[in-house]
């Protein structure tokens with residue numbers, strides 16, 4: 001049964017690529033040392049660590065000193081808010097978008113309880129941050145503006161360059177959660193002015209539990225107190241023994257997705273075009289969220305008429321799709337992202353996300369649509 005499963009949930013996580021698996025395996029077998037140890041085995045591990053950092057920096061077009069390895073974007077996103085909390089900056093306003101991942105949203109709200117003022121930039125019906133309203137919210141009292149590169153549920157790409165400029169004009173720092181952008185759009189750090197950017201390994205065919213914190217100008221340029229203390233690894237940006245196999249796998253994944261970027265985008269775009277055409281032809285009344293916005297080519301979020309998403313998903317067991325983000329899927333409720341876009345709760349509960357990878361084929365897409373049509377015919381609409 002396993003090989004019949006069609007995986008269309010790549011915004012939740014991706015399978016490790018062959019090169020990544022190999023890199024992790026070799027590292028675990030041959031270079032298992034602690035990169036902080038002074039002896040031969042440790043120095044060997046340290047060289048591998050720094051070589052991995054160089055590979056990531058080259059792929060992201062930035063300096064090696066600007067790359068910090070951590071456990072993923074949840075840690076990276078929390079880190080920023082904890083850092084502000086420890087520093088107690090004079091300015092108290094934090095501006096985030098209303099559709100941020102929970103690791104940003106809840107981190108910001110935690111600070112609100114401690115005297116910061118958190119304001120949310122609304123999004124348009126297409127799921128794009130409203131720049132006019134953003135400009136009114138980003139004031140001289142703003143310490144941080146945080147906006148994701150692209151939304152994990154809808155794939156809508158955000159106007160991050162403009163928001164970054166607004167933040168800088170107001171004397172604030174700009175954070176971009178770029179988890180969903182990497183490997184799906186051109187994201188060279190040298191072309192952006194972001195002060196801090198967070199990435200995750202497992203969304204790009206790298207190992208789970210790996211991530212990157214990019215700090216423009218390196219750790220000395222970060223104006224706030226570092227939130228964690230420990231053995232000094234990663235200049236205490238992420239203290240603790242390095243997860244070397246994870247880091248090596250992550251570097252391999254970053255290199256792979258960046259070097260194949262144009263083929264990846266081309267592949268995703270063809271699948272997206274096929275999927276959305278088939279959905280619109282075969283399922284009258286379906287709504288593709290954010291259809292007219294600039295979207296990631298691998299993501300389609302669609303409201304299916306007649307059935308709640310959880311019932312649909314339960315009745316298509318060979319197809320891995322999602323209702324909203326994986327972190328929320330324990331609780332079956334309406335998506336706050338879709339609701340921020342003005343989507344009715346009832347429509348939001350009928351919405352599913354299909355997210356492809358480089359391993360998805362046209363045949364997978366056709367099988368999915370065909371199974372969806374059959375399921376809708378078989379189940380009574382609710």
Ligand code: PMP
Pocket residue numbers: 011012071072073074075101103148150151152177179180199200201202210211325326327
């Ligand atoms: N931000 C976004 C936009 C995401 O999609 C995710 C993963 N769902 C995260 C942050 C959290 O990343 P991680 O799984 O590496 O903690």
